[in-house]
Amino acid sequence: MDADLLLTWMSEVGSGDVRDLRQRVAWAARARDRSPKRYESGRWLRDISALGHAEIDWQRGNWTIAPAVAPLLPAAGGTAVLAGSRRVGLLDRLEKSIAVQVQRPKDGHGEPLPAPATVFLQGDNFGQLRDSLKEAGVQYVGCAARSIARGLLRITLGDPAAPPARDDAAEHISANAEDVRFCAGLPKGDGLCRISVNGRPSYRYRLNGSWYHTDHATGILLDRAARGISVMRFRAERVSDDEEIGTVFIDQGAPLPPLQARALVLCSGLPPQFGNLARTAVYRNVPEDIARLVAESIRQPMSVFA
Structure with missing residues (x-):
């Protein structure tokens, strides 16, 4: 799959619908004789988010490309990485003034949806790097990893929610400590529950008999913490x-x-x-x-x- 072309398309378009994007990801993979499963297209979108290229709003079902920035990698000898929007011509502009190294992910068996290439950036010094990035339309943001980590809040449940309706096809997490697996029915006690709302998965968490809104990742992590399971x-x-x-x-x-x-x-x-x-x-x-x-x-x- 030409993930770099898809990222360029996202950068030019700017925003869109998650369902449409997943279909485009799957089509691009099939064009390379790959047959991605649904969870693999979801993983690709989560990778795009984690790499800082886009913001994915799973609840509302839309995505937005992030601004072009260059975070500094910790303990990497002054190397930065290109994140966010990657419009046509951006790499050509950067290569005129700083060192650019493009590292493409391995596209072997078992990897139907590789992420876009990683672009590493280096200058003669930080001042020259910042100036060159600014001229190319990219913002230097320092060590974003540490800034983000220092600003993290502890995960918590969302607003109070109504319990799943009787006719909802509800699922709950298995008590198996070795694996996270959803089973049919409501949890017997407290725990995470998954239902479908307007064709999208929706998550509720029961705590002390009351129900709360949550999301997939937060619900699973709270469930693991409540069971004393380290991940x-x-x-x-x-x-x-x-x-x-x-x-x-x-x-x-x-x-x-x-x-x-x-x-x-x-x-x-x-x-x-x-x-x-x-x-x-x-x-x-x-x-x-x-x-x-x-x-x-x-x-x-x-x-x-x-």
């Missing part, structure tokens, strides 16, 4: 400027909310990798303090191992 681990790999840098592992069944995912992704500029054997999402080049801020915001203890 996040950190492996320290090197030290840079007296801080531990390493890899974060998140159980695949527990997707991160958009800002938490973005804080981790903008540490490397790369979308998460997925380990099918261990069934984890893998985020690289993450400073330990950013990992801990993310863990606290999703109400998770963070296991640290070497």
